[in-house]
Amino acid sequence: MAKSSLDKKFDQIRKREEEKTFSTKKRSRIVSKFLNNRLAVIGLIIFTIIILASIFAPLLSPYDPMRVDLRSMRQPPSFAHWFGTDSTGRDVFTRVLFGGRVSIFIGLGSAILSAVVGIAVGCYAGYKGGWIDVIALRISEIFMSFPQIILVLLLVSITGQSLFNLMAIFILTGWGGMYRLARARMLSLREEEYVQALRSFGLSTFTICYKHMLPNALSPIMVNITLSTAMFILTEAGLSFLGLGVPLNIPTWGNILNVAQDILVLQNYWWMWGPVGIVISVFVLCVNFIGDGLRDSTDPSQQG
Amino acid sequence: MKKEILKLRDVKVHFPIQAGVFNRVVGHVLAVDGVDLDIFRGEVLGLAGESGCGKTTLGKAILRLVEPTGGEVKYISKNEEETEITSLEKKEMDPFRKKLQIVFQDPHSSLNPSFTIFGSLQDPLKKFGVKSKEERRKIIGDLLEAVNMRREYMDRYPHEFSGGQRQRIGIVRALCLEPELIVCDEAVSALDVSIQAQVLKLLMQLKKEKNLTYLFITHDLSVTEYLCDRIAVMYLGRIVELCDSEDLYQNTLHPYSEALISAIPVADLDKQTKRIVLEGDVPSPVNPPKGCPFHPRCPKAKDICKTDVPKLRKYSTNGKEHYASCHLIDLPEIT
Ligand SMILES: Nc1ncnc2c1ncn2[C@@H]1O[C@H](COP(=O)(O)OP(=O)(O)OP(=O)(O)O)[C@@H](O)[C@H]1O
Ligand code: SF4
Ligand SMILES: [Mg+2]
Numbered sequence: 047m048a049k050s051s052l053d054k055k056f057d058q059i060r061k062r063e064e065e066k067t068f069s070t071k072k073r074s075r076i077v078s079k080f081l082n083n084r085l086a087v088i089g090l091i092i093f094t095i096i097i098l099a100s101i102f103a104p105l106l107s108p109y110d111p112m113r114v115d116l117r118s119m120r121q122p123p124s125f126a127h128w129f130g131t132d133s134t135g136r137d138v139f140t141r142v143l144f145g146g147r148v149s150i151f152i153g154l155g156s157a158i159l160s161a162v163v164g165i166a167v168g169c170y171a172g173y174k175g176g177w178i179d180v181i182a183l184r185i186s187e188i189f190m191s192f193p194q195i196i197l198v199l200l201l202v203s204i205t206g207q208s209l210f211n212l213m214a215i216f217i218l219t220g221w222g223g224m225y226r227l228a229r230a231r232m233l234s235l236r237e238e239e240y241v242q243a244l245r246s247f248g249l250s251t252f253t254i255c256y257k258h259m260l261p262n263a264l265s266p267i268m269v270n271i272t273l274s275t276a277m278f279i280l281t282e283a284g285l286s287f288l289g290l291g292v293p294l295n296i297p298t299w300g301n302i303l304n305v306a307q308d309i310l311v312l313q314n315y316w317w318m319w320g321p322v323g324i325v326i327s328v329f330v331l332c333v334n335f336i337g338d339g340l341r342d343s344t345d346p347s348q349q350g
Numbered sequence: 351m352k353k354e355i356l357k358l359r360d361v362k363v364h365f366p367i368q369a370g371v372f373n374r375v376v377g378h379v380l381a382v383d384g385v386d387l388d389i390f391r392g393e394v395l396g397l398a399g400e401s402g403c404g405k406t407t408l409g410k411a412i413l414r415l416v417e418p419t420g421g422e423v424k425y426i427s428k429n430e431e432e433t434e435i436t437s438l439e440k441k442e443m444d445p446f447r448k449k450l451q452i453v454f455q456d457p458h459s460s461l462n463p464s465f466t467i468f469g470s471l472q473d474p475l476k477k478f479g480v481k482s483k484e485e486r487r488k489i490i491g492d493l494l495e496a497v498n499m500r501r502e503y504m505d506r507y508p509h510e511f512s513g514g515q516r517q518r519i520g521i522v523r524a525l526c527l528e529p530e531l532i533v534c535d536e537a538v539s540a541l542d543v544s545i546q547a548q549v550l551k552l553l554m555q556l557k558k559e560k561n562l563t564y565l566f567i568t569h570d571l572s573v574t575e576y577l578c579d580r581i582a583v584m585y586l587g588r589i590v591e592l593c594d595s596e597d598l599y600q601n602t603l604h605p606y607s608e609a610l611i612s613a614i615p616v617a618d619l620d621k622q623t624k625r626i627v628l629e630g631d632v633p634s635p636v637n638p639p640k641g642c643p644f645h646p647r648c649p650k651a652k653d654i655c656k657t658d659v660p661k662l663r664k665y666s667t668n669g670k671e672h673y674a675s676c677h678l679i680d681l682p683e684i685t
Binding site for chain 2: 052053055056057238239240242243244245246247248249253257258261262
């Protein structure tokens with residue numbers, strides 16, 4: 047076929063389009079934006095250090111976090127015991143490292159699992175609408191209108207204290223927020239024309255909402271996961287401090303802090319609660335910085 | 351002999367308006383309110399009308415992207431089997447989904463930002479039985495070349511393309527299952543004028559090559575004359591005039607079409623007619639006026655227009671069928 051004038055014109059347009067060099071990939075743009083946010087990068091570095099230190103705790107510390115050593119009780123920080131020892135002679139630094147394992151596991155695990163539940167329900171209900179959506183919305187409202195701390199106290203006293211009960215409670219109280227976020231994103235996404243186009247091919251609801259739409263709803267959810275991780279870690283610390291969280295024999299950041307209930311410890315032995323308090327605060331702060339950085343770098347309205 | 355591909359009979363789309371704590375239905379938006387329309391194989395049928403008159407909704411109702419609340423949409427296959435498609439189950443609808451496709455208006459929301467072009471186009475192909483990846487890549491690559499783009503573009507993300515390119519990718523998507531009818535919903539109105547003309551020419555070229563039928567939705571009557579074989583003019587969810595596109599301009603029957611045509615800017619000063627300015631806005635489709643829906647704005651309105659709804663009647667101009675719904679047409683009605 048001879049080249050029509052239409053083809054020629056298109057060639058011209060194409061040349062013009064190619065002269066503007068194509069912009070770089072979207073992902074790398076998000077990454078570079080995140081890396082430009084100094085607080086977020088610092089947050090990410092410290093976050094990584096704390097996590098690695100917890101994971102490799104047995105390599106970093108010669109002590110056993112559970113071993114009682116009555117000869118070295120309540121020693122202040124020294125070269126042998128960086129954070130000193132507690133009332134039963136256990137090395138506080140080792141306990142903070144091992145406690146980090148459990149606390150971070152609870153925080154991150156509960157946040158991710160409640161996101162999974164929230165997304166699974168929210169995507170489907172938000173996209174489908176109808177009675178499924180109404181029921182899911184009402185259930186989440188019931189959970190969210192209940193003061194969380196009271197619900198936690200109630201459930202702890204019913205189910206008893208255990209690590210997995212605590213996580214189950216966190217997921218139960220936390221999925222509602224994730225669900226609403228996912229649902230709200232799906233409600234606005236489902237009017238987008240590419241979704242209509244997928245529907246015009248009669249693709250299944252599952253393919254459309256979980257495969258094609260979900261990736262576009264993820265960035266606010268990622269932000270929310272980081273923020274809830276911080277919140278769950280704080281809640282765990284608070285509950286354990288009150289003696290309602292993880293059973294006391296398992297070291298967690300909250301359980302280590304628990305000794306500060308004793309006014310004697312609080313006044314005389316700052317190393318038993320000070321360092322762990324700082325570690326909790328720093329970790330939570332870092333997670334929040336990461337969350338803010340993620341939010342800024344993925345916010346499409348701020349993309350240059 | 352012209353053969354129909356689609357027959358719409360009294361198609362209605364009423365959106366419920368919900369209010370209050372219990373989402374009680376307090377009224378309906380009568381977006382499409384009783385449309386009868388035949389679309390013939392191989393034609394370009396224009397669908398014109400002001401914003402909000404229900405053009406998009408009608409186009410989507412044909413594809414069941416919104417479910418019609420009443421009426422029938424019949425698809426007539428090449429060997430003249432007639433199927434009513436609005437009552438089909440999801441699975442039964444699949445063969446017709448292949449035949450009926452749509453190109454959207456907004457090139458910015460029409461592509462999924464998280465997937466490459468190939469990534470978002472391959473699922474429909476997979477679903478309709480193109481099992482091997484090489485084959486899917488070949489189909490998409492060939493179509494990209496057919497719309498004057500490079501094959502390699504299929505591995506790029508949507509944000510790397512300009513509006514005109516995105517729109518052409520939208521056309522590729524509509525074409526990928528070899529449809530018979532494509533609803534072009536203001537397919538070019540979001541583009542630069544210079545690119546508009548190219549995309550329109552491309553659409554017409556593809557139509558010839560692939561024997562397509564177009565339902566060409568537009569709010570701009572100035573392009574339709576050259577592109578469309580017939581034009582339907584819509585007002586408040588109804589068709590008020592339907593005829594050959596030349597006749598619409600030369601033998602306008604409905605006062606609303608007259609007003610729309612007079613609003614087209616004319617280059618030739620001698621031909622400049624007096625512009626009919628329509629008073630007021632389009633009435634709300636929630637409470638359309640009684641009688642002729644156009645009467646509050648019609649410069650020719652008489653008393654009868656306020657009480658009686660004019661039917662869409664068949665007349666003849668230039669020896670061709672010409673439908674219009676107005677009380678004041680003094681041509682003999684054809685039955
Ligand atoms: N999902 C919906 N729910 C409720 N009302 C709707 C919905 N979609 C459309 N409408 C209403 O139906 C009417 C017709 O809308 P439609 O989009 O079909 O108009 P249109 O002719 O395509 O206009 P435009 O030229 O602006 O695209 C409008 O009043 C609109 O507000
Ligand atoms: S029926 Fe009456 S109001 Fe309606 S278009 Fe005709 S003249 Fe105007
Ligand atoms: Mg529209």
